[in-house]
Amino acid sequence: MLALDILRWPGVNQAFLFSFVLTTAMSLVVIPVGKRRKFDRKATWGEAMIAAAYIFLVLFLAFGVVPHQFIDHADKELGWRKDKLVYGPFDILKSDTVGGSFPI
Known part of the structure; x- marks a missing residue:
């Protein structure tokens, strides 16, 4: 029996990891589909609408869901909040305005 439960470890957030992997996979699916299509073939209206909806979903995940899940994970599980500043090693x-030696 392991003493470390990998699903409850502070670095594992299932919602963030799932949304990140899903977004990456959906982004990478576009490459083989684009290479399979002939260069001079024009898209039909239906293909363009499906592609636009697909790209909208990918961008919604990439710029909306994934950052939200990461900020939620960093705030709640990792404890990276505004009041806990990290100035490096x-x-x-x-x-220098707060007592350090780094000029701003």
Whole structure:
């Protein structure tokens, strides 16, 4: 029996991972479909509408769902919030206005 449950580990967020993998897979499916199509063949109205709906769904996932799931995961499970600033190792990126040595 393992002492580490991989599905409850803080780095695993199933919603983020699923949306990221789905978006990547949907984006990569376009390449073989585009290569299979003849260059001089024009798209029909139905093909254009299906392609537009597909691309809308991919862009909605890529720019809406995936960032939301990552921000939700970083805030709740990883504890990366606005009040917990990370200035790098030994605070090398801490601004001189807040007591550091990094000039801004």
